[in-house]
Amino acid sequence: MSIAEEIQELKSAIRDVPDFPKKGIIFKDITTLLKQPGLFSKAIGLMAEPFKDAPIDVVVGIDARGFILGGAIAQLFDVGFVPVRKKGKLPAEVREVTYSLEYGEDTVAIHKDAFEEHKNVLIVDDLLATGGTLQGSCELIELVGGNILGISSLIELSFLEARPQFEKYNFHSVIQY
Amino acid sequence: MSIAEEIQELKSAIRDVPDFPKKGIIFKDITTLLKQPGLFSKAIGLMAEPFKDAPIDVVVGIDARGFILGGAIAQLFDVGFVPVRKKGKLPAEVREVTYSLEYGEDTVAIHKDAFEEHKNVLIVDDLLATGGTLQGSCELIELVGGNILGISSLIELSFLEARPQFEKYNFHSVIQY
Numbered sequence: 541m542s543i544a545e546e547i548q549e550l551k552s553a554i555r556d557v558p559d560f561p562k563k564g565i566i567f568k569d570i571t572t573l574l575k576q577p578g579l580f581s582k583a584i585g586l587m588a589e590p591f592k593d594a595p596i597d598v599v600v601g602i603d604a605r606g607f608i609l610g611g612a613i614a615q616l617f618d619v620g621f622v623p624v625r626k627k628g629k630l631p632a633e634v635r636e637v638t639y640s641l642e643y644g645e646d647t648v649a650i651h652k653d654a655f656e657e658h659k660n661v662l663i664v665d666d667l668l669a670t671g672g673t674l675q676g677s678c679e680l681i682e683l684v685g686g687n688i689l690g691i692s693s694l695i696e697l698s699f700l701e702a703r704p705q706f707e708k709y710n711f712h713s714v715i716q717y
Numbered sequence: 718m719s720i721a722e723e724i725q726e727l728k729s730a731i732r733d734v735p736d737f738p739k740k741g742i743i744f745k746d747i748t749t750l751l752k753q754p755g756l757f758s759k760a761i762g763l764m765a766e767p768f769k770d771a772p773i774d775v776v777v778g779i780d781a782r783g784f785i786l787g788g789a790i791a792q793l794f795d796v797g798f799v800p801v802r803k804k805g806k807l808p809a810e811v812r813e814v815t816y817s818l819e820y821g822e823d824t825v826a827i828h829k830d831a832f833e834e835h836k837n838v839l840i841v842d843d844l845l846a847t848g849g850t851l852q853g854s855c856e857l858i859e860l861v862g863g864n865i866l867g868i869s870s871l872i873e874l875s876f877l878e879a880r881p882q883f884e885k886y887n888f889h890s891v892i893q894y
Contacts, residue, residue, distance in 0.1 A: 581792060608788040611788030
């Protein structure tokens with residue numbers, strides 16, 4: 541199977557759920573992909589491929605679907621894992637960044653001591669939309685001393701044109717809409 | 718290094734955070750373990766070891782730290798991944814189970830079609846305390862046709878004595894307090 545065919549196979553396994561989390565939004569549900577033995581590791585392999593020779597120390601996964609994919613890529617690369625979480629979820633001393641959403645704002649947090657010794661970071665998330673959470677996460681990581689070597693997202697909503705702001709971080713996505 | 722020494726090394730890497738999430742609770746913070754290259758894969762290896770010859774189709778990870786560990790074990794075993802989430806987070810048709818907490822109650826959910834074809838399940842979570850979430854998750858999995866072959870938890874708070882209710886599911890933990 542060619543890489544183009546593998547990507548098409550993954551894309552076919554993603555389910556569109558209309559009006560979630562609110563009316564008018566078509567949600568890209570990856571659970572129908574993740575649950576299939578074979579497709580899970582295929583997705584992880586394609587997300588990891590461009591970074592396999594990079595000197596990564598830790599994968600940063602973004603709460604919560606980024607934890608599933610990021611945990612798997614940390615295992616594949618035999619590196620550490622650091623979570624970026626919503627405000628109030630991490631137990632020790634944190635740094636926070638607040639960013640704007642279409643309506644209102646949100647706050648992400650990271651432990652202040654996340655990168656004391658191991659600094660080279662690959663960020664992993666499931667989907668790039670407008671890029672607010674990802675931009676906040678990049679700021680957080682640099683704020684506490686992380687060095688971003690790359691970003692890998694399973695899905696990219698290309699029509700929202702968020703990619704340019706992440707090109708300097710070696711942004712990679714497997715599936716584009 | 719013996720297995721006992723490996724477990725001691727993991728235990729030493731876990732941080733106690735007093736009064737989180739509320740006064741009087743000493744939180745077992747595994748982020749100080751997960752972030753260390755080498756320790757992450759060591760933890761995953763010890764969580765997975767008893768189940769390496771079991772005919773597992775999918776890992777079920779429990780929201781949210783169970784996603785990190787469960788994603789890694791799904792990758793290690795080359796199987797699928799299914800999330801159990803808090804109410805309102807899963808986009809398609811779900812089944813829900815509500816369970817009692819020390820104060821109040823909580824609800825977990827799973828997609829109704831999570832196990833249509835692939836039924837043999839290993840449940841993965843970070844910590845067994847009183848077992849409410851885990852019991853709710855077991856009920857959910859069986860409700861939608863999953864067959865629980867085992868449960869693997871990184872940490873077990875043995876003094877809370879929740880293990881007996883899970884022995885029938887081949888419960889395994891790496892670190893006990």
